[in-house]
Amino acid sequence: MRTKNIVAALVLIALGAGYGYLTAGLPTRSLPNTPDPSFFPWIITACLLLLSVILLVQGLAAPRKGSGDSVGAPPLRAPVVFLVAFAAYVAVLPYAGFLLTSVPFFALLMALYGERRWGVIAAASLTVPVVLVLVFRHVFQVPLPKGVLAGILG
Template sequence: MRKRNTISGIFLLALTIGYGVMTANLPTRAIEDSTQPSFFPWVVTVCLLILSLLLLLQGVLPIASIQAPAPINVKKWKIFSALISVIVYLVALPQLGFVVANIVLFGALMLLYGERRPVPLISGSILVPIAIFLIFRDLFQIRLPSGILGGII
């Protein structure tokens, strides 16, 4: 496992460096108070760099042997159902809009993977898409499709 982590860490580190070089060459915009096109690629670069270094360290440093957890057994029909849900989501996104489409997707995936408590199911599937929409709209100033809620949000 240590050898695999070391090789994977080196590969991901090289990939991150290449991605960082491409990100550094992205054009800038002259619009004030707006997110530059390179903002999210830099976020991805930094996150990938940190995770690559951690994986590399995990492979290089001697760590006390910890028993590996048992693999999670997910039924194939659940994976297929989730894939179909995402495809339906992508088709419906332009018409329904980001918020409504994600409420339906999050609720469906939470039900599919076993969440049955009504409060976390309803609040999670409603509040998370609204929070993401508001963060992108107000903080990053990136417009997401509003769909059927166009006059409201």
Template sequence: MSMPLKNLVISLVMGVIGGAYLYLSLQLPERSIQNVPGPSFFPLIISGTILVLAAAMLVKSLFGLRGKKLMPRLTFPGLTLAVLGWFALYLAVLPYAGFLIASVPFFAGLMFLCDRPRLVPIVVASILVPVFLFYLFRNGFSILLPAGLWM
């Protein structure tokens, strides 16, 4: 993806974010003390700044895009999405299963995505490392990690 196109994406996304933020800032309750900046004062400055910068970026990207092909060749980030999806699934299970039980398949999955090692190292490491960390934090540092619904 070319830099002007990246800049175009940034300007459009930031423009939308800035607009939404401006709208939400205007909904904030105002205080009636005269000449004293209220809760919406700072957010309004920031939303204005974002919109101005996004507009500047839009102009810059449009100048950069002149005479260039607009549609980029995109590659599907399959592995990235797999890693993030695996994280999301783990976080969904964690409050119910607890750190120990949820972390074993999470660890094994990440190991598999990393290097696809053989089964025995995956099984051994994905059990030993979470157990070690759980007891290290619980007993060594007095940090109680989530134990799950049944512990």
């Protein structure tokens, strides 16, 4: 946890500095005796920097072999694939539409969560998105993006 805290503190200090820089560029006040739009962001900048420095000091002062550092690293492959697939899904969704993208995404997620029966994957990944589209369209009146299937789905 020691290293993590130091890295987090440094990232947050950089964030605070960047935020402070942007705050300095905000418009100044236009009404007398009224705090600027930058008033609250300045307080946030100060708090962020102060707390980040405390975290940095705590990190540097902590013993090198913290109990948190000894925890085994979690398996990373599946979560990384999940997040990349999620981002790709969201990126393609506006163009290809909900149905066309959700079916393969659902199937991939089922496989990532350990489902190995391909029949179950096929059935579920077809059924769930179709049901969602129908429920949202007809029950909740929220049309989900149709994408390239707009002509077919109407």
